[in-house]
Amino acid sequence: MNTYRAAIRIQLRKQILDVQGKTVEQALHSLNFTGMTDVHIGKYVELNVSAASKDAALESVKEACAKLIANPIMEDVHIDLSEA
């Protein structure tokens, strides 16, 4: 078994209004960061995963995201795996 470090970026799907992002964008503008636009806020998860191969590790992380970590209806998930 090898151990991999998974870095998981989770963002709301583009079609869904990102209220938190809009709010932060307005706050940035009122702090004079006027050049900042299109703010999107998501989640970032890191975890170690033990698996026989990198492919098996990726499958396992995808399944964990679908079942628990992310909401597959509302969120997009991007997984990067590296050797731990």
Added chain:
Amino acid sequence: MNTYRAAIRIQLRKQILDVQGKTVEQALHSLNFTGMTDVHIGKYVELNVSAASKDAALESVKEACAKLIANPIMEDVHIDLSEA
């Protein structure tokens, strides 16, 4: 002025107990993802920033993180900039 896309990963400092991460780790184990450990949950922010140069954009994003987006006492920030 050029526009850059900033990808900001925010995580609790290693010394600080990540309660949310621990909870997700326990939930993963009870769903039989027993090979997953050392779970850390953070935030992921993307935004566009207009600036004269990449260095100026990075400085601006760092300042925005320190003032609003992250908590510099409790959180570590990692910023990646790319051409938008």
